[in-house]
Each structure stands twice: as C-alpha cells, then as structure tokens.
Amino acid sequence: SPAPEASRxxxxxxxxxxxxxxxxxxxxDDPDLVDSALSGHDLIVRELGATVIDEFANEQ
Structure with missing residues (x-):
C-alpha cells in the first residue's frame, strides 16, 4: 500500500x-480597491465585454 503522503x-x-x-x-503605492470595486453585472461587462440580452424577474 502506498504511503499516505504519496497518495494524498x-x-x-x-x-x-x-x-x-x-x-x-x-x-x-498600491491602488485603492474602493475606486475599482465592481461586482455582479458591472464586473462581467467590464472584464468580459458581456451584453445583457434579456432580464427576467423572479416573482414568487
């Protein structure tokens, strides 16, 4: 049987x-994160060039 360290x-x-x-x-000299802190939709648009085709509201 192999040794546990090698197996892991x-x-x-x-x-x-x-x-x-x-x-x-x-x-x-590090940049502040506050100026560039994006999340969700805005981050995807900026980093990946995403385009929203259609939006759906979750109604329950």
Missing part, C-alpha cells in the same frame, strides 16, 4: 503556502 499528493494541487505578515500588508 496525487489527488490535486498543493495546499496554499502560509503568507508572512510582511507580504500581506499593502504598500503605500
């Missing part, structure tokens, strides 16, 4: 590595 590593990507606090602190 064959099932997918490595677990994320820990981030040191120094690497997790924003720099002074």
């Amino acid at each position: 590593s064959s099932y997918g990507a490595e677990p994320p590595r820990p981030v040191s606090p120094e690497d997790d602190v924003p720099e002074d």
Whole structure:
C-alpha cells in the first residue's frame, strides 16, 4: 500500500503556502480597491465585454 503522503499528493494541487505578515500588508503605492470595486453585472461587462440580452424577474 502506498504511503499516505504519496497518495494524498496525487489527488490535486498543493495546499496554499502560509503568507508572512510582511507580504500581506499593502504598500503605500498600491491602488485603492474602493475606486475599482465592481461586482455582479458591472464586473462581467467590464472584464468580459458581456451584453445583457434579456432580464427576467423572479416573482414568487
């Protein structure tokens, strides 16, 4: 039977590595997220060039 470590590593990507606090602190010249924070429809339109064809209201 294979060792548990070898078996586990064959099932997918490595677990994320820990981030040191120094690497997790924003720099002074980093852009503010508030100016470019989009979500939902606006984000899809900007990033993918999406076009709304039709909208449906969920009425219950």
